[in-house]
Amino acid sequence: MEIKKQDILRxxxxxxxxxxxxxxxxxxxxxxxxFDWIDQLREVSIEGVDPMVSPLDTVNVPKTTWRNDEVSDxxxxxxxxxxxxxxxxxxxxxxxxxx
Amino acid sequence: MNELIQLSYSALRQKVLNKxxxxxxxxxxxxxxxxxxxxxxxxxTICPDQALKQAQEADQRFQKGEARPLDGFxxxxxxxxxxxxxxxxxxxxxxxxxxxxxxxxxxxxxxGAGSIVVGKTNMDExxxxxxxTTSFFGPTxxxxxxxxHASDLxxxxxxxxxxxxxxxxxxxxxxxxxxxxxxxxxxxLCGVVGIKPTYGLCSRYGxxxxxxxxxxxxxxxxxxxxxxxxxREMAGHDSKDSTSLQYQxxxxxxxxxxxxxxxxxxxxxxxxxxxxNAEIAHWWDQTILxxxxxxxxVVEISLPYTKYGLPTYYIIAPAEASSNxxxxxxxxxxxxxxxxxLDDLYSYTRTAGFGDEVKRxxxxxxxxxxxxxxxxxxxxxxxxxxxVTNDFNAAYQKVDVILTPTTANTxxxxxxxxxxxxxxxLQDVFTVTTNLAGIPGISVPVxxxxxxxxxxxxxxxxxxxxxxxxxFAHIIEQAxxxxxxxxxxx
Numbered sequence: 001m002e003i004k005k006q007d008i009l010r011x012x013x014x015x016x017x018x019x020x021x022x023x024x025x026x027x028x029x030x031x032x033x034x035f036d037w038i039d040q041l042r043e044v045s046i047e048g049v050d051p052m053v054s055p056l057d058t059v060n061v062p063k064t065t066w067r068n069d070e071v072s073d074x075x076x077x078x079x080x081x082x083x084x085x086x087x088x089x090x091x092x093x094x095x096x097x098x099x
Numbered sequence: 100m101n102e103l104i105q106l107s108y109s110a111l112r113q114k115v116l117n118k119x120x121x122x123x124x125x126x127x128x129x130x131x132x133x134x135x136x137x138x139x140x141x142x143x144t145i146c147p148d149q150a151l152k153q154a155q156e157a158d159q160r161f162q163k164g165e166a167r168p169l170d171g172f173x174x175x176x177x178x179x180x181x182x183x184x185x186x187x188x189x190x191x192x193x194x195x196x197x198x199x200x201x202x203x204x205x206x207x208x209x210x211g212a213g214s215i216v217v218g219k220t221n222m223d224e225x226x227x228x229x230x231x232t233t234s235f236f237g238p239t240x241x242x243x244x245x246x247x248h249a250s251d252l253x254x255x256x257x258x259x260x261x262x263x264x265x266x267x268x269x270x271x272x273x274x275x276x277x278x279x280x281x282x283x284x285x286x287x288l289c290g291v292v293g294i295k296p297t298y299g300l301c302s303r304y305g306x307x308x309x310x311x312x313x314x315x316x317x318x319x320x321x322x323x324x325x326x327x328x329x330x331r332e333m334a335g336h337d338s339k340d341s342t343s344l345q346y347q348x349x350x351x352x353x354x355x356x357x358x359x360x361x362x363x364x365x366x367x368x369x370x371x372x373x374x375x376n377a378e379i380a381h382w383w384d385q386t387i388l389x390x391x392x393x394x395x396x397v398v399e400i401s402l403p404y405t406k407y408g409l410p411t412y413y414i415i416a417p418a419e420a421s422s423n424x425x426x427x428x429x430x431x432x433x434x435x436x437x438x439x440x441l442d443d444l445y446s447y448t449r450t451a452g453f454g455d456e457v458k459r460x461x462x463x464x465x466x467x468x469x470x471x472x473x474x475x476x477x478x479x480x481x482x483x484x485x486x487v488t489n490d491f492n493a494a495y496q497k498v499d500v501i502l503t504p505t506t507a508n509t510x511x512x513x514x515x516x517x518x519x520x521x522x523x524x525l526q527d528v529f530t531v532t533t534n535l536a537g538i539p540g541i542s543v544p545v546x547x548x549x550x551x552x553x554x555x556x557x558x559x560x561x562x563x564x565x566x567x568x569x570x571f572a573h574i575i576e577q578a579x580x581x582x583x584x585x586x587x588x589x
Contacts, residue, residue: 007466015421015465016428016442017449017458027459034463038410038476044483051481052488054312054342055298055537059562062345067338079200085435092430095441 122171145218170213175270190234193452203305220260229526231259255285262289280530283542287505287555298537302337310419327351360394365498389578408532414480421464
């Protein structure tokens, strides 16, 4: 299936990342090739088959149990903010969003 | 070369108990080897000082008779497992300076059992790859060389730093993660043992997520015994991972040495396509003979949906990745590239921070999840995934385990093959259906190609039947008597 340059531009926007402009054309060819190969899945008869979300559906052991709704960690604001590229007054800081 | 780095954990432990050697001497031998093999680029971060300090503590516990099950076990950890206070990068520029505030559950358990982390290992960026060439920190080199020594070879991937480290004797065992083959394929190409456990056996808490319905952590070691030991200590329920199973983990060591007489081994005909590498086919046949000699019954089976496994995977894995990697936005951690607006900041950061393969997969994932494509691609893939899983379920009505090669080829040269994305993806053709179904698989080295490169066989089993995998892997190991590198030629 052909992936056009405008498709690439649309998904770049959705994914919030850009390819270098000179690569966008090459990328659309590359992705077209990948999707040509992926399209063999159209041969498969999937009528009446439910989508599989997780392998756990096939295991016969107890799965998740609810744990108590209690704080089990925390008190590490400084450590967490030390990984932030920019922090002010105990908050993550970003460019102004609301005028 | 130091003899200590040749021994299994049980032999080392015995020596420590006999007071012939200390844990500090063992850890020193390993950190020395780490330095000697530095050019392999197996490690992103090393921590020899911290390791020696922990070795002292382990020695004290041995002296007091309070040694833990893995006390003094030198362990390498793939760089997508968070370790508190230790830089964790996932092989990406976007996390180049990320220092986690907490430790992943499996590392916590292994360290709690006494193992000593010697360093964080290199990997394909965000575990996306089969060659450990897409890391921001440069490629890892396979310690094995072809006979002509012509060029450096890939160690496989994405856990290639871990497999290379174990093969090069710069760790006794290592942690990896396997989303489509990322433990078993590098284990095969580096001539070591590696297991991808059942989905849900080991906690994923604190592992940097790639594809959450496929990811599973598992160990590497040079022997089946050490691999079983590591898995026993790292497996088990964790309330911090809602997909981890409430399951009583058995003592896998008890499976070693058990007879396989009368047990059934399935050989899937779809894994023997025309043109399968003749040397791989030869070692597959040889392994079948060993299992027959040990009393197993070998039967041909069919897994008809096998060929659809790989394209299914290349929808589901990128779709999940595109969601998981949305968190790298330059706000809370990692790289930030400033922009005038918040949207620009996101976009500039992600554009600068992710490598090409990661971008490619995020874009594929975004596409298959986007309006108008979701049903046609993502939902279809989930349905085919169920068909692939049904294949295995049907097969396990007839057989105990399935035997296949782990890889279609031996290790290739660094730089080779990488231009054709589909040729690269085909590296995962024998491993990826296992992740789709969630079942466990182990790779064991069986022999060398004419070029002198390792070949691995894969034993697959039903959900939570790791004991059978270790039982069979041990039989194969005994028959193959595969000679690991020994660290000499490095």
